[in-house]
Amino acid sequence: MLKTDIKQIILDQKEELRNFTEKQRLIDREVMVVYKKYMKSGLIKVITGIRRCGKSVLSFKLLEGKKFAYVNFDDERLATIRTENLNDVLESCYEVYGELKYIFLDEVQNIAGWELFANRLQRQGLNVVITGSNAKLLSKELATHLTGRHLALELYPFSFREFLAYAEIKPDAYILSTKDKGLLKNRLRDYIKDGGFPELLKKDIDAKVYLKALYSTIIDKDVVLRNKIKHIKTLKEISNYMVSNVTSQVSFNKIKNIFGIKSIHTALNYLSFLEESYLFYFLKRISYKYRESLVANRKAYVIDTGFIDAVSIRFTKDIGKLYENIVLIELLRRKELENAEIYYWQNIYKHEVDFVVKKGIKIVKLIQVCYDISNYDTKKREIRSLIAAAKELRCRNLLIITEDYESEEKIGNKKIRYMPLWRWLLE
DSSP: OOHHHHHHHHHHHHHHHHHHHHHSOOOOOTTHHHHHHHTTSSSEEEEEOSTTSSHHHHHHHHTTTSOEEEEETTSGGGTTOOGGGHHHHHHHHHHHHOSOSEEEEESOTTSTTHHHHHHHHHHTTOEEEEEESOGGGGTHHHHHHOTTSEEEEEOOSOOHHHHHHHTTOOOBTTBOOHHHHHHHHHHHHHHHHHOOOHHHHHSOOOHHHHHHHHHHHIIIIIIIIHHTOSOHHHHHHHHHHHHHTTTSEEOHHHHHHHTTOSOHHHHHHHHHHHHHTTSEEEEOBOOSSHHHHHHSOEEEEESOTHHHHHHOOOSSOOHHHHHHHHHHHHHHHHHHHHTOEEEEEEOTTOOEEEEEEEETTEEEEEEEEOSOOOSHHHHHHHHHHHHHHHHHHTOOOEEEEESSOOEEEEETTEEEEEEEHHHHHHO
16 A cells, blocks of 8 residues: 555545534543543553444543544555554654654554554654454453553543433433433433443434444444454354343353354354354353353343344333343443452352443452332242352342332341332433
8 A cells, every 4th residue: 555545545534533523522531531541551442332332532532632643544545544544653653743642543453463563652752542343352352462552551441420311411310300210210211122332412413323233333343343253143043042031141152053053162152252252241140160150151231222123123122121221231330440350149049140340359249130020929939049150159249220119128137129210220
């Protein structure tokens, strides 16, 4: 690729960036409180997350007021760029932007040798920010060439708080009029149905059409193309099956049998590829035996509930499953801020607790999600599992997230708190 072409593309991208930041309303993401502290570090900052979740905008906000160059490798004009062209990219950045302290490489993961390039930039004293849409960016490539020289950061679509903030709504979770509470719950229904991808709030577009197209792009570019999948139809069928069965336990053997896959290893690979694209998250079961946790079924969650309405082949939506999915993704967001680990719990009697929050060696919270707690048998079942897990894991912080029920209840020496989803999301 000619250097003159590279320079022109970087010039065009600089102008596009200027127009974008001037015309778009960019809100501060919640993770900025933590991530801003990292910007002065000489370590390479690697921000990953699902396509269109706002990684580039977050990076622009973090670099606000700083002298930086920007290169977007997701530009089709850079599709033919090779390792030997990367030095021309750097030289062009200096020509276009002048003296630099920071360089932002957007969606760089598909360029061969990018990690060596980033390593060289760091050695030369540049502060490097990288974004990518594949979790493997954090593992194989980085572990090989950037061990101990990078910070791994993750971003998700808008939280409910960010969703409201974009609409300039900043409610107090505990001081709400009847009207405000009703309107807030109405907004929550929209958030659960359409999800939290920022672009849906900025443009007057059909959510289902947008999400179907995004889903297809992720499958085609971030899963099939990146991993050189040969049996594309099978991979897509598995992905659609997962969207339609969120919160269910996933058996690799069952997936192998349903889709006629030759080995469990191949089934595991397909699910790993889907998770690496950030389309799904497969939650592990907590166990003090490492091997047991490794081989136990995992629970499947989609990274944004909007995909369920847009892609799922089910004809009826289980609101309880949607609630549980929302809670898991919010816990993953908070995990970034609180340095926690998330699991589910199940004992030999099949009693199950949706979420276990672990910090270090301590279990700090157990969470059940139950949309409608009014049924006596349902409530009894949820409490039984929660108490059993509390005894085994030695945890006293017990929470049941509901549709609208709020209370506290003491069972023996254990206290259970009930909280509506909308309030918990605002905490």
